[in-house]
Amino acid sequence: MTHPLLREIRHNPLLWLLVFVPVVFAGESLAPDAHTLLFVLSVLAIVPLATLLSHATESVAAKTGDTAGGLLNATLGNLTELVIALAALRAGQYTLVKASIAGAIVTNTLFMLGASFLLGGLKHHVQEYNRASARLQAGLLFLATVALLIPSTVPEANSAAGAGFIQTLSVCLAVLLIVAYGLGMLFSLKTHREMFASAEHGEAGEAPWPLGLALATLAGVTVLVALVSEVFVESVQEAAEAFGMTPAFVGFIVVALVGGAAEMASAFSGARKDRLDLSVGIALGSASQIALFVAPVLVLLSYVLGPTPMDLRFWPGAVVMMLIATLTASLVTNSGRSAWFVGVLVLMMYLVFAMALYLLPPRVQ
Amino acid sequence: MTHPLLREIRHNPLLWLLVFVPVVFAGESLAPDAHTLLFVLSVLAIVPLATLLSHATESVAAKTGDTAGGLLNATLGNLTELVIALAALRAGQYTLVKASIAGAIVTNTLFMLGASFLLGGLKHHVQEYNRASARLQAGLLFLATVALLIPSTVPEANSAAGAGFIQTLSVCLAVLLIVAYGLGMLFSLKTHREMFASAEHGEAGEAPWPLGLALATLAGVTVLVALVSEVFVESVQEAAEAFGMTPAFVGFIVVALVGGAAEMASAFSGARKDRLDLSVGIALGSASQIALFVAPVLVLLSYVLGPTPMDLRFWPGAVVMMLIATLTASLVTNSGRSAWFVGVLVLMMYLVFAMALYLLPPRVQ
């Protein structure tokens, strides 16, 4: 009987990309200025690492019982995004951190949800799913986008008093969002777990690893992701210029797609198997986790790790996109039914945003 | 058998605060410059007076039959807010008037509704309620916030032509909102009353007073509220500075909580008794009454009572908060079901706004 990790790698072609992990480190010491090459290599290395990380988290979660497991999934589910953002945070690249937060929210809400609806709808005429989870996540997301709206729209934020206000408000909002996220877990994992039943046990689809292997993978791969992320963050801006992409497009679209690749694979496979509960849960759950857990944690960690404190002020266009994405998710999941065209509509919304960001002249970010 | 007014006072600890009514008047003639003290005393005096006013209105309403009673409740239900706003109007404090209108709408929609859901949800696992009333009130509120959005966002309102435009538009919108409110009453009390059945007869929970006592209380207490409101309005700004609160926070949060204390007591007690119809009806009904009746009446009365005409231009932040509050109420009441976490989400939204207003640097109101 083969080692479960090797079996997994043989089974999942995405993991063959693991070969790029050593290649990145080799590349960085041999050609530290080949930014475009390093960018491509780091993307190719992050995708399989994210997949491993996601499987390891789920395996630990499966072993530790439903409540602790749900908690673990809810805190470590976006570990890749968190580690990438931490690398950018330590480098003081707050614009990239914020673009990747906003981009992950919009990409998960529109691209992951829309593509799940479309892929599921191409195979199944009409699909039904449990609305309870979608409603909870959409509610949390709506709260988070409103919380991000406030510091981003205060007109006098450039004055000294304004800057202090934004900073204090950001810390208060960060704490409030984490509390809301925690209470949401209490609600869905403890007091009202029967409402979210089908979405929950759906996630135990794949065979879990033994606990020791899962924990070791979790630790080892996190370190690898952190190391590769540093190469990624260092090379991303110059690579973007080489590709003719605006920094807004890279932060919003490319980083979000790279960081979320593993979850997308699960969400799309769930949709094809007519288990839309699972897909909707992953897409909106991941978006709300980034908005209510990853982003606030980054604000708080910036006091320890960053060169200066980070606030929750976003570029107004990003706030508008997050608000529209949240509203779209809320309107679209309201009926609990889906067909292929719903997916098209949601994907088109994402395309509108991606198009605008791609064409945006460099100054206007 | 004791007098019903005395029995009520003995029964309801809130009414023991009535002792502060004479204390306010004594304080004002003895120490007219002790603004902070007078502010605290006037708040303590308004709360029991508002409770009496609310009970008197309901007693008259109970005696005059369903339709006339509903009409009376709908016009006098926010008498306290109206009288406080009239005192501010006569003093020409239009910023306070507008902040208290916007604040009452947001506080009723988010705080009163959210706390009702939370208090009810802590006692009952899942609560169901009649959506018809919530839909009607949310629709009226949405109309009103859009109507307030228009004059508040015209860019050239500072020019002479712009100012005239805003003033004419405000009067037209005020008339339109009052007509919409009137037609809404015709709909819910007359042509389609069967849809709103359970919410209606719920309000006759407490034993009504005899008509004579109710009318006398209504008249007498209104005069007392008017007198105490003048002390409140005169002292509020300086007391706010003493407490380190911004004027925006005072108008939006403090005045709204003081003016709505009586309704909140009823809404919360309804939620605990699993009569959420009642709570939702009070919270959203009160908000829509302020938006479609109190605010327009104040605009029209400003031509008679105020030093200059008042318009319907609000601080853009206030309009955004009203819009978000209305949208939240509309999304949240859409399902007709509630659990404790729904209350948490709505309360958190209120906290986000309250936090921002509390921290706001003084210039940015």
Next chain:
Amino acid sequence: MTHPLLREIRHNPLLWLLVFVPVVFAGESLAPDAHTLLFVLSVLAIVPLATLLSHATESVAAKTGDTAGGLLNATLGNLTELVIALAALRAGQYTLVKASIAGAIVTNTLFMLGASFLLGGLKHHVQEYNRASARLQAGLLFLATVALLIPSTVPEANSAAGAGFIQTLSVCLAVLLIVAYGLGMLFSLKTHREMFASAEHGEAGEAPWPLGLALATLAGVTVLVALVSEVFVESVQEAAEAFGMTPAFVGFIVVALVGGAAEMASAFSGARKDRLDLSVGIALGSASQIALFVAPVLVLLSYVLGPTPMDLRFWPGAVVMMLIATLTASLVTNSGRSAWFVGVLVLMMYLVFAMALYLLPPRVQ
């Protein structure tokens, strides 16, 4: 047996206005500077021509089978609006073109829908209708308004780089909207037609004309509309000044009501006959057709026909009105039930916009 065209004219008093068609042409050659008179005459001539056009399109559609017919209705249903807009496009009056697009979307969504609900509700206590069609059209409209929001809110659009960005983005968005519209037809006419059943066959209410007559009418009347539209477009600005109306009001309200008169007649008659499926389908279908087909086609045609390319940048106020109209339609049709007051609410929203546009000082458009 009389000729079907003559029978139709005798039957439908609106068609008696056809007498104004020759009068317009006579007026234009005799008194080319009597702008106000020519404006009134051209309005009186367009209304019956639009009615004929609409009937001819439906007759051809009825003869060519359900799918091809639906396709024809979906492309030619707003032929009058398209021809008027083309006349304005050729004259380089892009402000009028855009105002009439935005106005047609808002007028169809709020006025046509609201008046249908009100007229139906005055006759029937509660009306139910198939939500599927309303949901689809509201989704398409929401996508379109978000697509129009992006180019309209980019801050630096006045710079050279910004202008090029807006132009490229407008063309990309135009193509994307046409694709979305086409996929929407594929969905509602082909893959999921059973969902939209009742709304579809409802439209075959009137006796269709023979194919030859219908095609001849379609061709001949289109030419007449084009000729009258030129008089209309030439005279509208000066007539507006004579009537004391702002250009924004004329483009938004007057042109939209004139261009949509024929569809309104059908929608209102459907509502009175308790066939709200039909009314909602016409109102929202027409709005989404203008947003996703007419407007993008005009952008693309402006490269061939106009003096300079037209972009999709709208006056921010117009974008806000379109967004609110779409959101209102989506909230209001969510329940699939209607009563008279729903119509009042939607009409009031329209009145708020019309009032603001009527009173707007000329500079602020």
